Amino acid sequence: EDEFNNVTFTSSAGTAQTFTMATRGLRLGGTLTVSDATSKTTLDTGAGLSIDAGSVVFSGYAIIYSHNSTITVVTSWTTTALSVAADDGYWYTCATTPLSCVGTDVVVFTGATATFSISSIGYPTGSRQDFWNLTIAVGAVVTSLIGTNIGNVLTVNGQYLANSPNAPLQGLDLYMWNTNTPLVVGGSGNLTLSGFLTYFNHGPYTTWNVTAATYQMLNIVPYTGHEGDIVNQAGNVATVCATGNQWCEIIWHTWANSSTFTYNTNNYVLNSQGPMFIGDTAGQSVILNLGSSVVTAYQFSPFENSVVNAGTATINAYASWQYAPIAFILQETAVVNGGSATFNVNGMLRMWLVAPGTGSINAQSSIWNIIDTGAACNGAWCPGDVIVDASTYFIDFGSSTWSVAGDWTNGSTSASWSAGTGTVTFNGDAAFTMTFAGTNLAVAEFNNVTFNSTAAMTYTMATRGLRLGGALSITDTLTTVGLTTSNLAVTAGSVTIGANGTLTAGSSTITVNGNWTSIVGTFTYGTSTVVINATATVAVTAPGRQFYNINLALAGTTTTLSGGGNLLLYTNIATLGTGSLAGGTLYNNGTNVAPFVNAGATITSILTFDRSGTSFSMPATSTTGNVTFMGYAASYTVTLAGNLSAASLTVTNTGAGGNTTTLDTSGTNYSVTASGSLSLGSAGNSHGAFLANGSTVSIGA
Numbered sequence: 001e002d003e004f005n006n007v008t009f010t011s012s013a014g015t016a017q018t019f020t021m022a023t024r025g026l027r028l029g030g031t032l033t034v035s036d037a038t039s040k041t042t043l044d045t046g047a048g049l050s051i052d053a054g055s056v057v058f059s060g061y062a063i064i065y066s067h068n069s070t071i072t073v074v075t076s077w078t079t080t081a082l083s084v085a086a087d088d089g090y091w092y093t094c095a096t097t098p099l100s101c102v103g104t105d106v107v108v109f110t111g112a113t114a115t116f117s118i119s120s121i122g123y124p125t126g127s128r129q130d131f132w133n134l135t136i137a138v139g140a141v142v143t144s145l146i147g148t149n150i151g152n153v154l155t156v157n158g159q160y161l162a163n164s165p166n167a168p169l170q171g172l173d174l175y176m177w178n179t180n181t182p183l184v185v186g187g188s189g190n191l192t193l194s195g196f197l198t199y200f201n202h203g204p205y206t207t208w209n210v211t212a213a214t215y216q217m218l219n220i221v222p223y224t225g226h227e228g229d230i231v232n233q234a235g236n237v238a239t240v241c242a243t244g245n246q247w248c249e250i251i252w253h254t255w256a257n258s259s260t261f262t263y264n265t266n267n268y269v270l271n272s273q274g275p276m277f278i279g280d281t282a283g284q285s286v287i288l289n290l291g292s293s294v295v296t297a298y299q300f301s302p303f304e305n306s307v308v309n310a311g312t313a314t315i316n317a318y319a320s321w322q323y324a325p326i327a328f329i330l331q332e333t334a335v336v337n338g339g340s341a342t343f344n345v346n347g348m349l350r351m352w353l354v355a356p357g358t359g360s361i362n363a364q365s366s367i368w369n370i371i372d373t374g375a376a377c378n379g380a381w382c383p384g385d386v387i388v389d390a391s392t393y394f395i396d397f398g399s400s401t402w403s404v405a406g407d408w409t410n411g412s413t414s415a416s417w418s419a420g421t422g423t424v425t426f427n428g429d430a431a432f433t434m435t436f437a438g439t440n441l442a443v444a445e446f447n448n449v450t451f452n453s454t455a456a457m458t459y460t461m462a463t464r465g466l467r468l469g470g471a472l473s474i475t476d477t478l479t480t481v482g483l484t485t486s487n488l489a490v491t492a493g494s495v496t497i498g499a500n501g502t503l504t505a506g507s508s509t510i511t512v513n514g515n516w517t518s519i520v521g522t523f524t525y526g527t528s529t530v531v532i533n534a535t536a537t538v539a540v541t542a543p544g545r546q547f548y549n550i551n552l553a554l555a556g557t558t559t560t561l562s563g564g565g566n567l568l569l570y571t572n573i574a575t576l577g578t579g580s581l582a583g584g585t586l587y588n589n590g591t592n593v594a595p596f597v598n599a600g601a602t603i604t605s606i607l608t609f610d611r612s613g614t615s616f617s618m619p620a621t622s623t624t625g626n627v628t629f630m631g632y633a634a635s636y637t638v639t640l641a642g643n644l645s646a647a648s649l650t651v652t653n654t655g656a657g658g659n660t661t662t663l664d665t666s667g668t669n670y671s672v673t674a675s676g677s678l679s680l681g682s683a684g685n686s687h688g689a690f691l692a693n694g695s696t697v698s699i700g701a
Contacts, residue, residue, distance in 0.1 A: 001027075002052075003026070003027050004027075004028040004029075005029055006028065006031045006033070007028050007032050008033040008034075008035065009033065009034045009035070009041055009043050010033075010034075010035045010041050011038075011039050011041045013039075014039055016039050016041075016042070017039070017040075017041050017042070018041075018043075018044055019042065019043050019044065020046050021043075021044065021045050021049045024049065025049040025052070026050075026051045026052070026053075027052045028053050029053075030053075030055070031054060031055045031057055032053040033056075033057045033058075033059070034057070034059075034064060035057070035059040035060050035062055036060045036061045037061075038061075040061040040062075040063065041060075041062055041063070042063045042064070043062075043063070043064045043065070044067070045065065045066045045067050045069040048066075048068040048069050048104075050069055051070075051072070052071075054073075055073060055076040055078070056071070056073050056077045056078070059079075066105040066132075067105070068104045068105055069105060069106075070105075071106070071107045072107075072108045073107060073108070073109055073110070073114065073116075074109075074110055074114065075111045075114050075115070077107070077116035079116075104133065105131075105132040106132070106135055107133070107135070108137055109134075109136050109142045109158075110139070110140050111140055111141075111142075112140065113141055114140055115142065115144070116142065116143075131150050132150075133150075133152050133154075134154050134155070135154075135155040135157070136154075136155065136159070136160045136189075137157055137158055138158055139158055140157075140159070141161075142159065142160050142161070144161070153183070153184060154183050154184070156183075156189040157189050158189065260284065260287065262288075262289065263287065263289065264289045264291070265288075265289065265293040265295075265313075267293055270290075270293055270296070270297075275298060275299035275301055275323065276301065277301045278303065278306040278308055279301075279302060279304045279305055279331075279332070280304060280305045280306070285306070285307070286306045286307070287306075287307045287309065288306070288309065289309045289311065290308065290310050290311050290313035290315070291312070291313060292311060292313055293311075293313045293314075294313065294314045294316070295313055295314065295315045295316065296316045296318075297316075297317055297318070298318045298319065298320035298323075298327075299319060299320050299326060300327070300328045301328075301329045302330050302331070302336055302359075303330075303331040303332050304332035304334065304357065305332075305333055306334045306335070307336075308335070308336045309337045309339065310336065310338050310339045310341035310343070311339045311340075312339060312340050313341045313342075314341065314344070315341060315342070315343045316344045316346070317344065317346060317347070318346045318347065318373075319347035319373075324347065324382055325348045325385070326348045326352075327346050327347030327348060327349065327382065328347075328348075328350070329350045329351075329352050330350070330351045330352070330361065331352050331357070331359060332353075332357035332359060333357040333359055334359045334360075335359070335360050335362065336360070336362065337362045337364060338361065338362060338365070338366030338368075339365070339366060340365045341366045341367070342367045343366060343369065344371065345369065345384070346373050346382065347371070347373055347382030347384070348370075348382060348384070348385045348387065349368075349385070349386045350385075350386075350389065351387070351393040351395075352387075352390075353389045356392070357390070357392065357393075358392045358394070358414070358416075359390070360393065360396065360416065361394075361396070362398065363396060363397050363398045363400035363420065363422070364398040364400060365398060365400060366398075366400045367400065367402075368401070368402040368404075369403050370386055370402070370403065370404045370406065372406050372428065384404055384428070385404075385407040385408070385409070386404055386406070386407070386410075387407075388409065388411055388437075390412070391411055391413040391414065392412075392413075393414065394417040394418075395412075396416065396417070396420065397419055397422050397424075398418075399420060399421045399422045401422050401423050402422070403425045403427050404424060404425070404426050404427065404428075405427055405428050405429070408432075408434045410436055410437040410445065411437070411440075412440065412441065413437075413441065414441075417437070417443060419444040419469050420447050421447050421470075422447055422448070423447065423448035423450060424446050424447075424448070424450070425451075425452055426450070426451050426452065426459060427452045428453055428454070428455075428457055429453060429457060430455070431457055431458055431459075431460065432457070432460070433459075433462050434460065434461050434462065434466070435461075435462045435464065436461065436465065436467070438488070438489070439464070440464060441467070443467075443469075444469040445466070445467050446467075446469070446470070447468060447469050447470040448470035448472075449468050449470075449472050449473070449492075450475070451473070451474045451475075451481055452475065452476055452481055453476050453478070453479060453481040454478065454479070455479055456479045456481075457480075458482040458483070458502075458504075459484070460486060461484065461485050461486045461488050462488075463488075464488065465488040465489035465490060465508075466488070466492075467490075467492075468493065469493050470492070470494070471492065471493055471494045471496065472490070472493075472494065473496045474496070474502065474503055475498025475499055475500065475501040475521065476498075476499065476500040476501060477500070479500065480500045480501075480502070481500065481501055481502070482503070483502070483503050484504040484506070485503075485505050485506055485508040486506060487508055489508055489509050490510045490511070491510075491512075491513070492510075492511075492512055492513070492514075493513050493514045494513075494515045494517075494536075495510070495512050495518075496515075496517045496521075497518040497520075497523055497544050498517075498521050499520045500521070502521065502522040502523075503518075503521070503524065505523070505525055505528035505530075506526045506528060507528060508526075508528045509528065509529045509530075509531065510529070510531065512531065512532055512536065513533050513534045514536050515537045515538070515539065516537075516538045517539045517540075517563075518539075518540050518541070518544025518545065519539055519540065519541045519564065520544070522543045523543070523544045523545075523546065523547070525546055525547050527548050527572070528548050528549065529549035529551065530549070530551070531551040531554075532551060532554070532557070532559050533551075534557055535558045535579075536559060537559075537561075538552070538559060538560070538562070538563075539562045540564070540567070540568050541563045541564030542564070545564070545567060545568055546569045546570070546571065547568070547571070548570065548572045549570070549574075549575070550568070550573075550574050552574060552575070552576055552577075552579075552581055552586075552601075553576045553578075553579035553601040554577035554578075554579050555577045555578045556578075557579040557580070558580040558581075558582060559579065559581050560582045560583045561581070561582070561583045561584025561585065561586065561605055562583055562584055563584070565585070566583060566584030566585055567584060567585045567587055568584060568585065569587045569589060570586070570589075570590070571588075572590050572592050572595065573592055573594065573596070573597060574586055574588065574596055575597040576596075576597065576598045576601035576603070577599050578599050578600045579601055579602070580601060580604075581602070581605045583604070584606070585606040585608055585625075586606070586608070587608045588608070588611075589611070591611070591612070591613075592614070592616065593616050593617070594616060596616075596618065597619060602622075603621065603622065603623035603624070603625065604623060604624045605625050606623075606626050606628075607626075607627045607628070607646075608627075608628045610628075611629075611630075611632075611636050611661075612631065612632050612633040612634055612636075613634025613636050614636055615637040615638070616638060616639075617640075617641045618638050618639065618640050619641050619642050620643050621644055621645070621646075622643070622646075623645070624646075626648045626650065627644065627646035627649050627650070628649075628650040629651045629652075629663055630651075630654065631652070631653035631654070631659060631660075632653065632655045632659075633655050635655070635660045635661065635662070635687075636662070637664055638651075638662070638663050639666050640664065640665050640668075640672075642670055643670050643672075643673075644670065644673070645671075645675075646673070646674055646675075647675050647676045648674055648677045648679070649672065649677070649678045649679070650678075650688075651663045651678075651679070651681075652679070652688040653681075653688060654687075655687065658687065660688065660689050661687065661689070662689040662691060663688075663689070663690050664693070665692055665695035665697075666693065667693065669693050669694040669696075671695055671697070671698070672696075672698070673697075674699050675700065677699065677700070678690070678699050
């Protein structure tokens with residue numbers, strides 16, 4: 001039974017007074033008041049004696065030295081005192097430094113509608129604490145009306161609501177002097193913050209492990225007042241602020257006591273309704289191991305001296321209102337090891353140079369979804385852009401897969417950039433500008449790249465070319481998609497222009513180290529040059545079979561023509577090296593005076609020249625296929641600049657009014673060989689002429 005109802009300790013002498021308990025504890029059903037308006041009144045619990053009270057009030061110059069006591073409070077704790085201390089939690093009462101504090105002082109709240117309010121609260125200065133240990137008992141519902149400092153451990157077995165309507169930057173501060181579990185939440189515990197949760201690592205710890213009954217501290221900063229959040233794990237409820245609120249941040253940080261601090265989430269859920277920062281600006285290293293955790297943050301931000309090992313986690317990053325449109329930002333020397341995690345970036349991914357560094361994403365086998373959120377981004381449009389600001393930053397793609405719904409801008413020149421073996425898919429819904437690294441990188445920027453879309457749109461290259469080691473694919477199963485090169489170079493392992501896809505080449509040089517396929521897509525060739533730089537098949541069908549300049553059969557390679565009708569059309573110049581050209585028909589329908597350049601290729605393809613009046617010179621050529629010189633609309637002459645050999649040779653002109661195509665062996669008298677036949681004109685049309693001069697002509701040989 002209670003000894004008193006209400007009890008007040010105060011001084012009427014105008015000088016400091018201390019009331020020291022002895023032998024037994026203090027029990028009262030009403031209010032315990034320690035108050036002094038002019039001097040200092042101290043309640044000393046003696047040898048760790050307990051106090052049970054309905055409520056506690058400190059005002060004026062009031063202090064309690066609890067000496068490892070347990071103080072149980074039912075309804076409220078109110079402090080308007082100028083200084084408040086629990087013995088071992090009040091820094092200057094420790095034997096030497098805070099690291100020597102080993103007190104077990106604890107304040108326990110048991111009431112179903114308890115509150116505590118502490119004034120004169122501010123960011124820690126190292127000179128005071130509100131509580132050393134604080135426990136919210138099972139069944140207790142506690143509301144904190146203003147921010148509170150916990151020196152050692154907060155244990156929440158009931159419900160704890162930290163609501164600071166008049167001080168949104170103040171919530172709950174936890175310190176790690178003598179424990180690496182400063183926040184313990186029981187199986188039915190519920191902790192809700194409207195402000196921040198700040199964790200200060202003052203101890204000698206190098207590893208922090210999340211356990212089923214422990215909330216890992218998330219906002220780990222020096223005395224700077226950064227805002228934080230708490231994690232939601234093991235079925236416990238943790239709600240902090242409204243979605244995207246700027247005062248809710250998770251900061252994985254360390255303190256100068258340790259050179260490297262490792263955080264292991266042990267597969268539990270991490271939930272921040274504000275930004276999540278990982279790093280340290282004081283030279284210490286921070287390692288965050290996510291395991292298979294599900295992580296949510298309104299901006300995921302690794303920064304200086306940090307390593308994030310994503311494991312098999314799922315990271316859901318959104319843009320908070322003050323940082324929109326950035327959802328994922330990597331800065332300075334941060335390293336993200338993707339593992340086989342999934343990154344859902346709802347807004348922009350930016351590798352941002354704030355200070356010198358070599359930040360990197362080692363994507364490994366992870367999945368990256370860079371999502372265009374449209375209007376659902378804290379009231380702003382957050383496109384799914386990727387921006388690499390710094391020349392020293394790099395991505396090692398590994399075997400990862402990427403889906404990017406916005407612009408791509410890459411300013412990297414790093415020798416560590418690696419295209420990997422994966423695929424990057426650009427999957428936008430509007431016109432986007434693609435500023436690739438081009439020759440700023442010594443290697444290919446990507447392995448495979450696919451241009452796709454969710455709405456009819458075109459990607460436009462800017463500033464630099466596109467280099468990839470694998471397949472370039474332009475295709476769309478839902479609508480139409482195009483890539484405009486803006487006259488910039490493109491290098492790819494292979495090119496496929498698929499269904500509903502268009503490649504607009506301008507005056508670009510497109511180098512292909514593999515197959516070219518444009519059977520159902522559209523190639524708008526402009527004045528471009530396509531170089532088939534390896535043994536490959538060129539599979540084409542209208543509207544994708546027309547080229548301007550094309551280089552084939554380069555030294556040591558074989559180019560095989562296939563596709564609809566096996567017909568490759570070119571408007572300007574076909575250049576053959578010393579390799580082989582096989583299959584199909586190489587068909588010129590332009591006006592260039594030197595449309596065919598041959599360095600001595602081995603040819604088994606059909607060669608057709610379909611002209612409208614422009615004469616040209618024919619280099620030395622031998623093919624086991626047929627050669628046809630045909631014309632329309634006007635006469636023209638083909639003058640040999642070397643020997644010509646073919647299976648069959650046809651010279652004809654379909655133009656009216658006597659227009660004639662003429663094959664002239666020239667004054668040099670180059671030989672003409674046709675193992676089959678030589679045809680001048682065609683049925684019903686005899687407008688073909690052959691000037692043999694003094695040449696050797698072999699027909700049917």
